[in-house]
Structure formats: structure tokens, C-alpha cells
Amino acid sequence: xxxxxxxxxxxxxxxxxxxxxxxxxxxxxxxxxxxxxxxxxxxxxxxxxxxxxxxxxxxxxxxxxxxxxxxxxxxxxxxxxxxxxxxxxxxxxxxxxxxxxxxxxxxxxxxxxxxxxxxxxxxxxxxxxxxxxxxxxxxxxxxxxxxxx
Numbered sequence: 001x002x003x004x005x006x007x008x009x010x011x012x013x014x015x016x017x018x019x020x021x022x023x024x025x026x027x028x029x030x031x032x033x034x035x036x037x038x039x040x041x042x043x044x045x046x047x048x049x050x051x052x053x054x055x056x057x058x059x060x061x062x063x064x065x066x067x068x069x070x071x072x073x074x075x076x077x078x079x080x081x082x083x084x085x086x087x088x089x090x091x092x093x094x095x096x097x098x099x100x101x102x103x104x105x106x107x108x109x110x111x112x113x114x115x116x117x118x119x120x121x122x123x124x125x126x127x128x129x130x131x132x133x134x135x136x137x138x139x140x141x142x143x144x145x146x147x148x149x
Contacts, residue, residue, distance in 0.1 A: 001057055001058055001095060002057070002058035003055050003056065003057055003058070003063070003095055003096055003097045003100055004055075004056050004058075004100075005053050005054065005055055005056070005100050005101060005104045006053065006054055006056060007051070007052070007053055007054075008043060008051075008052040008053065008054055008065070010044070012054060012062065013040065015054075015062045016040075016052065016054070016062070016065060017036050017040075019062065019063075019064065019065050019087055019089070020036060020039070020065070020085075020087070022087060022089065022090075023065075023085055023087040026087065027122065039067070043067075049069055049070035050067065050068075050069040050084075051067070051068055051069070051108075052065055052066065052067050052068075053065065053066050053068075053101065053104055053105075055088060055092075055097035055098075055100060055101055057092075057095075063088060063089045063092040063095070063097055064086070064087055064088035064089060064092065064097045064098065064101060065085070065086075065087055065101070066083060066085065066086045066087075066101040066102070066104070066105055067083075067084040067085040067086075068081055068082065068083045068084060068105045068108070068117075069081070069082050069084060070082075070114070073115055073116065073118075076115040076116065078114070078115040079112075079114050079115065080109070080114050080115045080116045080117070080118055081105060081108065081109040081112075081114050081116070081117045081118070082117075082118055082119065083102070083105050083117055083118070083119035084119070086098060086101055086102065086119070086128070088101070093127055098128070098131050099131060099134075102117075102131070102132075102135065105117055106135075119132075120143055
């Protein structure tokens with residue numbers, strides 16, 4: 001099966017939202033109030049360095065997405081790319097769509113002269129980590145989150 005990658009378009013809202021819902025379910029997290037609308041608006045705000053690309057099967061079905069953004073990397077004193085979210089429908093995992101999405105973000109960062117592409121995943125996301133480990137072994141950094149509200 002052929003899979004291609006393209007930028008999210010306004011007409012993709014319902015399919016993107018269904019996939020994004022699947023992402024929240026995978027991580028067992030509730031969608032924040034107005035969460036879909038807020039992220040959608042980030043993607044289409046020309047003043048916000050936040051993008052979304054889709055994985056599309058040869059038959060036209062959208063099977064995955066990746067969100068990515070720019071961020072300042074103090075360790076490199078330059079801009080880097082943060083891959084915020086990557087999701088491929090469970091039935092489509094192993095199709096190569098995840099690799100194509102990551103490769104697309106890496107190519108974007110390389111073309112922009114960015115220092116790196118960075119991302120997080122849960123330790124227990126074995127399928128995702130199997131893919132991610134083919135790019136680079138996991139780092140020894142530990143991520144913390146402190147809720148403020």
C-alpha cells in the first residue's frame with residue numbers, strides 16, 4: 001500500500017479531530033475544554049510556528065497525523081523542532097506511515113537549518129519506541145510535568 005504525506009487543510013477538520021481523539025484515548029487523557037479548537041487554531045495561525053501533516057493511504061483515507069513546532073534549544077543556542085504528537089490508526093501501524101511522518105518532520109527541520117528534532121513518548125509505548133529507536137536510542141533525560149492549575 002502506498003502512503004503519502006501532506007499538510008493539513010481546512011477541509012480535513014473532521015478526520016483530523018477523529019484521529020486526534022484516538023491520540024487522547026491512546027494516552028488515556030481527557031480532551032481539554034475547547035482543546036480541539038485551540039490546537040486547530042494554532043495550526044492555521046500564520047503567526048504561530050505550529051504545523052500538522054497527515055498520512056494518506058493510496059485510496060485517499062487519512063490514517064495518521066503529526067503535530068510539530070519550533071522551540072528554542074538552549075543547549076545548541078539555536079532553534080530546534082519539537083514533534084509534539086504523532087498518531088497512526090492502530091490498524092495501520094506497521095504500514096510505514098509513522099516512519100514517513102517522522103521522516104517528513106526531520107526533512108522539514110533539515111531544510112530550515114534547525115539543530116534537531118526532539119520528542120517524548122511514554123516509556124510503555126513499545127510500538128512507538130520500536131520505531132523511534134531506529135532513529136536514535138532514547139536519551140538519558142527524565143521529563144517532569146508540574147500542574148499549575
